Amino acid sequence: MTEDISRSTVTVQAQAVEEKREREAEREFRAAPKLNKSPIHGLWALTNRDLVKWYKNPIQLIISLVQPVVWLALFGKAFNLGGLFSSIPGASPATIAFENLKTFGTTSYFSYLGAGMLAFIILFTAAFSGMSVVWDRRFGFMNKAMSTPVGRGAIVTAKVLQSVVRSLIQAAIVLLIAVALGMDTSNFSVITLSGTFVMLFLMTFGLSSLFVMLALRSSDWQTQMAIINLLNLPLLFASNAMLPVGLMPGWLQSVIRFNPVSYAVDGVRQMLLGSGSAAASAAGYSILAPLWVDFSVLIGFAAVLSVLGIVLSWRLLSK
Secondary structure, three states, rough: OOHHHHHHHHHHHHHHHHHHHHHHHHHHHHHOOOOOOOOHHHEEEEEEEHHHHHHHOOHHHHHHHHHHHHHHHHHHOOHHHHHHHHHOOOOOHHHHHHHHHHHHOOOOHHHHHHHHHHHHHHHHHHHHHHHHHHEEEHHHHHHHHHHOOHHHHHHHHHHHHHHHHHHHHHHHHHHHHHHHOOOOOOOOHHHHHHHHHHHHHHHHHHHHHHHHHHHOOOOEEEHHHHHHHHHHHHHOOOOOOOOHHOOHHHHHHHHHOHHHHHHHHHHHHHOOOOOOHHHHHHHOOOOOHHHHHEEEEEEOOOOOOHHHHHHHHHHOOOO
């Protein structure tokens, strides 16, 4: 009998302890933060992950700015095409200004090149957006990301957005450097600067979507680097970023009209330098397209490639 009473007492105590543990576990569960399954939250978390690796490593930012600064400071100043007009016998300052306006749509070749350098930095930053996908697949982070509630489209979009943020920040820095080195600012205003960065946003969104899309199934960084080298230089040199379209051969002028980079550069020059003004037109400078056409081409370019990237992510990314 005594043993039965002891066993009952132990059982009651054990039950009390177990109930206390359950109550404590329930309180801890209620106090714990709930898992945020919002697509926006997942998109921001993945975007911020890549941005943290960038802004916590300022050396990477400095290195990425070296090349466009070298082009501006050395190529832009040393290879000054506008300076050739001053060698014309008897050329007056008015004649030199007219020839510059006729050839470049602005006061100097350096200003012309400065606008092209914005596309330069955008193009090369967007090109390396796909490398992040390659490394994530190679080191297993992509598989971990796909095991979370975040959609595959959000994974791709996050890669594009981090490239967009980086590109626009670097473009703003390059623009400040160009202004410090002598770029014409007479047409600068809140509207023209805002319009410029809208066009750069559309350009980098489309280009980043393209390079991320090409990297979706790649696990070899050498293959991705070969793709970057294959596309970057043709996109840059088969555009109006470095030289006016009128100085190029006829077949290349036709190619330029199918290059979205050309429309971004053309729009930026019209807004920042006034190359589409009546004065430039009267001097004989011809823009690539009206400003609304430039915007339309870039909107279509960004929309088509971003949709393709999301659709392909559903097909190509596998758990």
